[in-house]
Amino acid sequence: MEAVMKAIIDSMLGYWAFLLSLSLGASAVIYLTWLKNVIL
Amino acid sequence: MFDFAIAGVTASIFLLMLTGFTVGIVGGFIGVGGGYMVTPALIVFGFPGYMASGIDMTHIAGKAVIATVRHRQLGNVDWTLGLAMVGGTMLGVELGVRLLNYTKLLGISGVVLLAASVVIMIGLFLYTQIETHRSHKRINELAREGKTVGRELRVSLLPKFFQSIKLYPIVRCRVAKLIISMWVIVIVGFSTGVLAGFFGVGGGFIRVPALVYIVGATTHIAVGTDLMEIAVSGGYGALRQSMSGNVDMIAVLFMIVGAMFGAQFGSLATSYVRGPAIRYILSYSLILATVGALLRLVYILSGGQYEIVNFAAVVFTLGEMIFLCTFILSLVFFSVRHRRGKWVPSWIPALVVAE
Numbered sequence: 001m002e003a004v005m006k007a008i009i010d011s012m013l014g015y016w017a018f019l020l021s022l023s024l025g026a027s028a029v030i031y032l033t034w035l036k037n038v039i040l
Numbered sequence: 041m042f043d044f045a046i047a048g049v050t051a052s053i054f055l056l057m058l059t060g061f062t063v064g065i066v067g068g069f070i071g072v073g074g075g076y077m078v079t080p081a082l083i084v085f086g087f088p089g090y091m092a093s094g095i096d097m098t099h100i101a102g103k104a105v106i107a108t109v110r111h112r113q114l115g116n117v118d119w120t121l122g123l124a125m126v127g128g129t130m131l132g133v134e135l136g137v138r139l140l141n142y143t144k145l146l147g148i149s150g151v152v153l154l155a156a157s158v159v160i161m162i163g164l165f166l167y168t169q170i171e172t173h174r175s176h177k178r179i180n181e182l183a184r185e186g187k188t189v190g191r192e193l194r195v196s197l198l199p200k201f202f203q204s205i206k207l208y209p210i211v212r213c214r215v216a217k218l219i220i221s222m223w224v225i226v227i228v229g230f231s232t233g234v235l236a237g238f239f240g241v242g243g244g245f246i247r248v249p250a251l252v253y254i255v256g257a258t259t260h261i262a263v264g265t266d267l268m269e270i271a272v273s274g275g276y277g278a279l280r281q282s283m284s285g286n287v288d289m290i291a292v293l294f295m296i297v298g299a300m301f302g303a304q305f306g307s308l309a310t311s312y313v314r315g316p317a318i319r320y321i322l323s324y325s326l327i328l329a330t331v332g333a334l335l336r337l338v339y340i341l342s343g344g345q346y347e348i349v350n351f352a353a354v355v356f357t358l359g360e361m362i363f364l365c366t367f368i369l370s371l372v373f374f375s376v377r378h379r380r381g382k383w384v385p386s387w388i389p390a391l392v393v394a395e
Binding site: 023 | 055084324351354355356358359360362363366367370383385386387
């Protein structure tokens with residue numbers, strides 16, 4: 001697992017894609033579980 | 041939750057502070073106000089569009105002052121360069137607003153705005169990305185040859201051309217270490233001001249590349265000087281917006297509480313990285329903002345039919361802020377690790393400052 005992660009983030013494009021997916025995923029989770037209820 | 045009486049909205053204080061904090065980090069790092077991220081986010085939070093714009097502009101002015109103070113301490117603000125640009129920028133903004141009103145009269149403002157913003161942002165993204173990638177490669181080559189590389193390296197030849205223009209008066213920008221015709225600086229300020237006034241933004245995402253690739257300032261100085269400029273033009277914009285009743289000061293104050301910490305951190309983070317790292321983040325923010333704007337436009341043009349597109353636009357708007365913030369934090373993290381001799385990705389050493 002560690003080797004796979006290192007391989008992904010060792011490439012700039014891989015790191016970019018990984019971080020963007022994580023950010024969009026986090027954003028979707030935050031919106032669906034919390035933000036949607038907070039916005040009136 | 042807090043009842044913002046002037047905006048007529050109930051919103052989360054924590055959300056406003058968090059937004060101010062994250063956009064503060066990004067703005068302090070790449071020298072932008074962040075309006076293209078904050079205004080859509082405030083609209084998502086329930087603020088009406090005109091209020092979102094007014095609150096955003098006012099908070100940007102406050103945040104820019106904080107970031108400028110920090111950048112000045114880091115030696116990144118050239119007052120000669122900044123003040124020479126301010127006059128041109130203010131004139132340009134006025135003309136840009138009038139151009140926008142003219143296209144509104146013709147009934148084509150929406151189409152023109154979108155087409156122009158997409159073309160300019162994609163153009164800027166491509167040029168910045170290609171030039172920064174070449175600079176990144178060059179730094180790697182120099183490092184392999186055992187040569188010392190400073191904080192900045194640019195491969196673009198444009199600055200040399202514009203610095204060779206001998207139109208008097210010629211100014212000496214001591215901090216930026218430039219000798220250049222004042223007309224170049226004023227015209228750059230005027231042109232970027234027209235674009236900023238037309239798009240209704242602070243203009244940092246246009247001015248920082250212009251300062252780097254046309255005037256020839258280093259990226260760090262372009263960021264610091266641009267933030268000083270935003271503090272002035274943003275202050276004027278905030279005044280005009282509040283005169284029009286578009287500002288809820290309580291909402292602004294909550295955002296500035298977050299921005300107070302975010303902008304300081306973002307500004308400090310620039311001292312851990314080289315110029316190309318800042319330009320990379322700037323180019324990413326351009327392309328992500330373009331995608332977010334296109335998604336929002338598709339939703340509006342479809343008459344609000346496809347909720348999935350609205351969901352995608354909201355997720356993208358928030359995800360963009362998280363992505364940029366996390367990338368900046370990770371650059372600082374890797375910079376510290378690199379200084380301590382620990383493992384970092386192979387593309388990091390060329391982008392961070394070794395000591």
